[in-house]
Amino acid sequence: MTxxxxxxxxxxxxxxxxxxxxxxxxxxxARAGFAAIRIERRAEDAQYVGFLHAAIVGGLIDxxxxxxxxxxxxxxxxxxxxxxxxxxxxxxAFIAEGHVTRAGKRQIFTRADLFxxxxxxxxxxxxxxxxxxxx
Amino acid sequence: MTxxxxxxxxxxxxxxxxxxxxxxxxxxxARAGFAAIRIERRAEDAQYVGFLHAAIVGGLIDxxxxxxxxxxxxxxxxxxxxxxxxxxxxxxAFIAEGHVTRAGKRQIFTRADLFxxxxxxxxxxxxxxxxxxxx
Amino acid sequence: MTxxxxxxxxxxxxxxxxxxxxxxxxxxxARAGFAAIRIERRAEDAQYVGFLHAAIVGGLIDxxxxxxxxxxxxxxxxxxxxxxxxxxxxxxAFIAEGHVTRAGKRQIFTRADLFxxxxxxxxxxxxxxxxxxxx
Amino acid sequence: MTxxxxxxxxxxxxxxxxxxxxxxxxxxxARAGFAAIRIERRAEDAQYVGFLHAAIVGGLIDxxxxxxxxxxxxxxxxxxxxxxxxxxxxxxAFIAEGHVTRAGKRQIFTRADLFxxxxxxxxxxxxxxxxxxxx
Numbered sequence: 001m002t003x004x005x006x007x008x009x010x011x012x013x014x015x016x017x018x019x020x021x022x023x024x025x026x027x028x029x030a031r032a033g034f035a036a037i038r039i040e041r042r043a044e045d046a047q048y049v050g051f052l053h054a055a056i057v058g059g060l061i062d063x064x065x066x067x068x069x070x071x072x073x074x075x076x077x078x079x080x081x082x083x084x085x086x087x088x089x090x091x092x093a094f095i096a097e098g099h100v101t102r103a104g105k106r107q108i109f110t111r112a113d114l115f116x117x118x119x120x121x122x123x124x125x126x127x128x129x130x131x132x133x134x135x
Numbered sequence: 136m137t138x139x140x141x142x143x144x145x146x147x148x149x150x151x152x153x154x155x156x157x158x159x160x161x162x163x164x165a166r167a168g169f170a171a172i173r174i175e176r177r178a179e180d181a182q183y184v185g186f187l188h189a190a191i192v193g194g195l196i197d198x199x200x201x202x203x204x205x206x207x208x209x210x211x212x213x214x215x216x217x218x219x220x221x222x223x224x225x226x227x228a229f230i231a232e233g234h235v236t237r238a239g240k241r242q243i244f245t246r247a248d249l250f251x252x253x254x255x256x257x258x259x260x261x262x263x264x265x266x267x268x269x270x
Numbered sequence: 271m272t273x274x275x276x277x278x279x280x281x282x283x284x285x286x287x288x289x290x291x292x293x294x295x296x297x298x299x300a301r302a303g304f305a306a307i308r309i310e311r312r313a314e315d316a317q318y319v320g321f322l323h324a325a326i327v328g329g330l331i332d333x334x335x336x337x338x339x340x341x342x343x344x345x346x347x348x349x350x351x352x353x354x355x356x357x358x359x360x361x362x363a364f365i366a367e368g369h370v371t372r373a374g375k376r377q378i379f380t381r382a383d384l385f386x387x388x389x390x391x392x393x394x395x396x397x398x399x400x401x402x403x404x405x
Numbered sequence: 406m407t408x409x410x411x412x413x414x415x416x417x418x419x420x421x422x423x424x425x426x427x428x429x430x431x432x433x434x435a436r437a438g439f440a441a442i443r444i445e446r447r448a449e450d451a452q453y454v455g456f457l458h459a460a461i462v463g464g465l466i467d468x469x470x471x472x473x474x475x476x477x478x479x480x481x482x483x484x485x486x487x488x489x490x491x492x493x494x495x496x497x498a499f500i501a502e503g504h505v506t507r508a509g510k511r512q513i514f515t516r517a518d519l520f521x522x523x524x525x526x527x528x529x530x531x532x533x534x535x536x537x538x539x540x
Binding site for chain 1: 487489491492506507509514529532534536
Binding site: 017018019054066078080082 | 148149151152153154155156157158178179180181182183184188189190191193194195197198201212213214215216217218219220
């Protein structure tokens, strides 16, 4: 029996989403119940004072949660997600890490952290959660 | 005394956000405690099966909430927001309507509905809420 | 065909829950997609400064949501619920009104408002939502 | 300089809340940014099939979050809280552990886990979060 190649599977899903391609989301790590994604800032991703837009903050959290869920449940659809804005999202790059909290028969409970990345510095700027259904 | 021109004020804020410009968000209605925004679909806004991406769904809800809050509180920052994905977000255009539920001394509680727009048809596809702080 | 007697059905469910009996929850109104419940304050329901305890605030919101869901879906189980504390919950009585937002094949999306009742005065003190699964 | 006695402070707050006394909440652990509380099941705490009522589940999560916040911010008031029902809450006792995620100038972000306790077994049955304001 071979280990499923989660990284290759998530990269294939990621490449199918036009918004993920536009935003430049890279899947950087994946294992059963966990996925990490990364972006670099781009000129078109800001809210009105220049921080990373809440749409992108929420989208990275929801995507990291969905990718973590996909490692244990295959096709999933988010029913609910929420985001805490802990600190201004200002940095040249961001990493979101998603974790499965509980995988039930029908629902997958997940959570994610969003880190601002500047060189070797990694600062938690948002967290959140998503409740997904097996598709 | 003149009525504040909420529409002009929100359009000015909207124009300052590079992501709002990229996404083509238009402020279509504003009054005290209420704001409505609209987008047309574009090729780069999809998740992996072609529906409107959760980032955009959440971003429209958060933005409509923030604009509604701005009509009663000026500068605001979101602390928390959440999104319910009620139905697949498939349509040529979307309108998000934000409402202030309660404006306190420090916090503004808001909620928003996201409608898929196809000709004269208007279908609720998501809703959500945001808790904002006076900046 | 007779109309289902939602009020009688919800009162039967309500009577089966020992906490609902202790708290004195009464089902006061029910129709398809809607339920309202009521309590009177009692000495053991307070948090540390005497307001209605968050457990009771959340419990009334979750119960009103669940009862509204039961009118369209029969047996349900809450997967997620959330509460906004809009104002101090101080009054001799409280009414929670639950509404179904969307009933899907597997999930029921609901929301509820909690009103402080003092004679003829009715003041919104909390709101919230619940996502329930068909059992 | 002496270390603040968080356990004594939280026990004093806990004793002031009539609902906490009725429910038999004990503060079992406290340090800066963390608090743990415990209850034993009692006959009046059940929902309609006998599991621990959502009001109590949510109340324990909100209380653990609030007590954790109090260790870093003194008097606090919850603005928003949410609960994930991960598994049926069935056990002779429950422990809720609250953690401060971020303490800002005005807001405290917290999260909590609720464990079912049966002898030496400890099973995660719910989690959640609360956003509190400095009072």
